[in-house]
Amino acid sequence: MSTLKGAAIIGQSGGPTSVINASAYGAIKTALDSDVITHVYGAENGIKGVLDDKLIDMAMEDPEELALMKFTPSSALGSCRYKLKDPDVDDTDYRRILEIFKKYDVRYFFYNGGNDSMDTCNKISKYCLKNGYECRVMGIPKTIDNDLAVTDHCPGFASAAKYIATSVMEVYRDARVYDTGMITVIEIMGRNAGWLTAASALAAYKGNGPDLIYLPEVDFDLDSFIEKVKAIYAKTGKVIVCVSEGIHDKDGKYIAEYGSDLASQRDSFGHAQMGGLASYLANVVKEATGAKVRGIELSLLQRCAAHSASQTDIDESFMSGKCAVEYAVAGITDKMVGLKRTYDENGKYVCEPELVDLSVVANTEKKVPLEWLNETRDGMNEKFIEYCLPLIQGETQMVKEDGLPRFANLKKVRATV
Amino acid sequence: MSTLKGAAIIGQSGGPTSVINASAYGAIKTALDSDVITHVYGAENGIKGVLDDKLIDMAMEDPEELALMKFTPSSALGSCRYKLKDPDVDDTDYRRILEIFKKYDVRYFFYNGGNDSMDTCNKISKYCLKNGYECRVMGIPKTIDNDLAVTDHCPGFASAAKYIATSVMEVYRDARVYDTGMITVIEIMGRNAGWLTAASALAAYKGNGPDLIYLPEVDFDLDSFIEKVKAIYAKTGKVIVCVSEGIHDKDGKYIAEYGSDLASQRDSFGHAQMGGLASYLANVVKEATGAKVRGIELSLLQRCAAHSASQTDIDESFMSGKCAVEYAVAGITDKMVGLKRTYDENGKYVCEPELVDLSVVANTEKKVPLEWLNETRDGMNEKFIEYCLPLIQGETQMVKEDGLPRFANLKKVRATV
Numbered sequence: 001m002s003t004l005k006g007a008a009i010i011g012q013s014g015g016p017t018s019v020i021n022a023s024a025y026g027a028i029k030t031a032l033d034s035d036v037i038t039h040v041y042g043a044e045n046g047i048k049g050v051l052d053d054k055l056i057d058m059a060m061e062d063p064e065e066l067a068l069m070k071f072t073p074s075s076a077l078g079s080c081r082y083k084l085k086d087p088d089v090d091d092t093d094y095r096r097i098l099e100i101f102k103k104y105d106v107r108y109f110f111y112n113g114g115n116d117s118m119d120t121c122n123k124i125s126k127y128c129l130k131n132g133y134e135c136r137v138m139g140i141p142k143t144i145d146n147d148l149a150v151t152d153h154c155p156g157f158a159s160a161a162k163y164i165a166t167s168v169m170e171v172y173r174d175a176r177v178y179d180t181g182m183i184t185v186i187e188i189m190g191r192n193a194g195w196l197t198a199a200s201a202l203a204a205y206k207g208n209g210p211d212l213i214y215l216p217e218v219d220f221d222l223d224s225f226i227e228k229v230k231a232i233y234a235k236t237g238k239v240i241v242c243v244s245e246g247i248h249d250k251d252g253k254y255i256a257e258y259g260s261d262l263a264s265q266r267d268s269f270g271h272a273q274m275g276g277l278a279s280y281l282a283n284v285v286k287e288a289t290g291a292k293v294r295g296i297e298l299s300l301l302q303r304c305a306a307h308s309a310s311q312t313d314i315d316e317s318f319m320s321g322k323c324a325v326e327y328a329v330a331g332i333t334d335k336m337v338g339l340k341r342t343y344d345e346n347g348k349y350v351c352e353p354e355l356v357d358l359s360v361v362a363n364t365e366k367k368v369p370l371e372w373l374n375e376t377r378d379g380m381n382e383k384f385i386e387y388c389l390p391l392i393q394g395e396t397q398m399v400k401e402d403g404l405p406r407f408a409n410l411k412k413v414r415a416t417v
Numbered sequence: 418m419s420t421l422k423g424a425a426i427i428g429q430s431g432g433p434t435s436v437i438n439a440s441a442y443g444a445i446k447t448a449l450d451s452d453v454i455t456h457v458y459g460a461e462n463g464i465k466g467v468l469d470d471k472l473i474d475m476a477m478e479d480p481e482e483l484a485l486m487k488f489t490p491s492s493a494l495g496s497c498r499y500k501l502k503d504p505d506v507d508d509t510d511y512r513r514i515l516e517i518f519k520k521y522d523v524r525y526f527f528y529n530g531g532n533d534s535m536d537t538c539n540k541i542s543k544y545c546l547k548n549g550y551e552c553r554v555m556g557i558p559k560t561i562d563n564d565l566a567v568t569d570h571c572p573g574f575a576s577a578a579k580y581i582a583t584s585v586m587e588v589y590r591d592a593r594v595y596d597t598g599m600i601t602v603i604e605i606m607g608r609n610a611g612w613l614t615a616a617s618a619l620a621a622y623k624g625n626g627p628d629l630i631y632l633p634e635v636d637f638d639l640d641s642f643i644e645k646v647k648a649i650y651a652k653t654g655k656v657i658v659c660v661s662e663g664i665h666d667k668d669g670k671y672i673a674e675y676g677s678d679l680a681s682q683r684d685s686f687g688h689a690q691m692g693g694l695a696s697y698l699a700n701v702v703k704e705a706t707g708a709k710v711r712g713i714e715l716s717l718l719q720r721c722a723a724h725s726a727s728q729t730d731i732d733e734s735f736m737s738g739k740c741a742v743e744y745a746v747a748g749i750t751d752k753m754v755g756l757k758r759t760y761d762e763n764g765k766y767v768c769e770p771e772l773v774d775l776s777v778v779a780n781t782e783k784k785v786p787l788e789w790l791n792e793t794r795d796g797m798n799e800k801f802i803e804y805c806l807p808l809i810q811g812e813t814q815m816v817k818e819d820g821l822p823r824f825a826n827l828k829k830v831r832a833t834v
Binding site: 079174175 | 497583587601620714717725
């Protein structure tokens with residue numbers, strides 16, 4: 001394998017997580033330390049930064065400040081939701097990317113994101129190859145949604161899962177404080193895959209969890225839901241329900257739309273956002289039971305709660321970034337660095353990097369296996385707990401200052417050639 | 418001062434906090450260790466447990482499990498929102514309370530709560546005195562609202578403040594991830610006093626905070642709010658606003674009602690809860706700017722987030738419970754154990770217990786001083802930061818198990834005589 005000297009670009013794309021910067025830091029630090037990588041550039045707002053020639057010279061950052069990226073939520077380099085066109089239809093963007101790659105002598109491209117980002121990686125790599133420009137392209141996974149194919153799990157999922165399980169445990173205690181009835185509906189992110197909502201089962205595993213869990217993997221029936229809530233309420237006076245934002249009925253209609261249908265007919269703003277799924281379902285069960293209800297939407301909090309990150313997740317995120325650079329320098333290209341689960345001789349969970357073809361990850365979405373749900377499909381079984389529990393271990397070593405998080409503040413010096 | 422032998426009751430009342438159990442534990446442990454206190458009873462669901470003769474024998478609990486109360490959110494003994502009548506109008510409840518006190522030889526009564534709970538303490542104490550029954554009554558403060566008179570601050574406030582500041586810092590980062598516009602409205606608890614919303618200024622102090630802060634201490638003007646948001650949005654493309662749930666216009670009408678007016682005219686459920694203040698204001702500014710918006714309600718999370726508690730708050734909460742018992746055993750009665758702020762010779766913050774008359778605390782509500790707001794009254798100044806910062810110091814020593822909180826699980830053995 002020949003040594004390839006040249007610059008590296010690292011970009012971040014898609015919705016942020018608590019630990020995406022740990023991955024970026026793994027890649028940046030390893031690239032800065034490399035003998036063959038001549039310059040390390042951060043792309044401002046992902047591929048848009050490449051197209052706009054907005055690159056950050058990462059060597060200009062204070063190393064101690066850079067190290068704080070491990071504990072800094074959201075995408076420190078900025079992100080985008082920019083989808084590249086099919087190059088056979090319109091290659092404008094690709095020609096521009098190649099132009100920038102040549103301008104900065106970029107021979108390494110690392111992209112940190114979900115399915116769409118892996119698709120971007122894949123297309124760029126193919127285009128460079130077709131045009132005889134040698135550039136090694138590696139994907140670094142991230143998504144709280146945990147829906148990437150092949151990889152056992154995705155960096156970012158576990159920290160969100162830990163925050164969700166912890167918060168549900170706390171709300172469980174809070175919702176039991178009075179000797180009067182109470183029904184709480186908690187809305188959790190996940191449009192098509194219910195991994196995060198499933199994580200609320202960890203709270204149940206610790207005896208402080210939801211009575212009912214609904215994932216988008218299973219068609220949601222409003223009548224059956226109401227009957228189940230009524231039965232639990234009649235028995236215990238307290239009900240906690242965790243629902244994925246993406247739950248839908250058998251015709252594929254989102255339950256959140258039931259609420260916004262009501263609101264949009266009548267609301268002068270007419271926005272589906274008003275009300276929200278948790279409020280809608282809380283009001284439905286209030287109507288049915290007369291109980292005091294509370295709808296809680298975990299909203300952005302669940303994807304940026306770095307203060308409650310899993311140290312396992314931070315370490316694995318860092319590793320995926322680091323390995324992406326090491327593999328690329330060693331000659332590998334067109335792969336995503338997935339995470340493989342193994343167990344050591346004592347049965348202890350171990351995570352290893354695993355190379356996954358970009359083309360496989362780009363176009364698939366991994367859902368929660370139905371055999372990890374309970375028989376009535378309103379909760380998870382021990383298979384899911386076994387899967388999830390090792391991932392959330394370890395408390396973040398986040399640096400605090402004045403009792404508050406000390407996040408990385410990058411200088412972001414624009415690169416020039 | 419004569420030694421008073423007899424049993425003690427400890428009860429919790431009102432909305433819970435992350436650290437109210439630290440106070441209860443301070444009282445319970447000190448009472449269990451006392452030579453003169455013969456039995457330690459926990460009242461199930463506050464004063465209702467006394468009226469219903471539902472007392473828990475605290476000596477039957479495993480000491481290690483009891484110690485976990487320091488890190489367990491919500492009211493471990495159960496709470497209530499029961500207001501005692503004026504004894505001159507109807508003394509039924511008081512006669513019953515006295516009957517239970519005599520049955521169990523209760524000579525010490527500790528009540529852990531806010532204004533209403535101090536009122537309860539006060540009335541019970543006066544009634545016992547009038548009827549010649551010697552019982553020492555002490556109040557132990559708690560409230561995330563921080564609105565009790567005389568005491569410098571209230572146990573429970575700082576942990577909620579720390580959670581709010583941390584979460585706002587994280588959302589600040591998240592809301593800046595794309596290079597497109599974004600306006601975020603965060604709704605924080607506080608009906609009449611804006612202490613918790615003011616705590617979001619700590620995030621601004623650390624450079625990751627809201628652009629605008631609105632407290633119920635100042636009349637809210639919707640038009641002025643829209644103009645300010647538009648101006649910031651035009652300049653930076655990113656706006657974060659923190660609002661108290663209790664903000665109201667100059668006529669005293671809650672802004673939250675503006676939204677529910679819209680909803681209730683049209684919504685078949687007609688519940689004010691649907692939509693919420695954050696969603697309403699987010700939609701108002703979306704209308705005005707065309708920006709992408711997000712309304713976030715911190716809801717119950719902010720009052721039960723024990724995983725993010727301030728260790729200073731935990732320690733002070735414990736101290737207030739402990740001192741209540743020590744003072745009562747020493748002969749003091751009819752007081753609440755407030756917290757007094759002093760500074761040592763190095764200018765370091767020190768907190769000391771301070772006795773406050775129950776009658777004073779019972780009927781007053783402490784608001785945020787207007788001179789701690791900025792000139793435009795849409796943010797806080799350095800006086801508030803100076804006040805708040807020492808209170809949120811120290812990370813919780815919460816016990817974890819499987820990467821999740823290990824809360825106290827009490828046996829709650831019913832007491833008999």
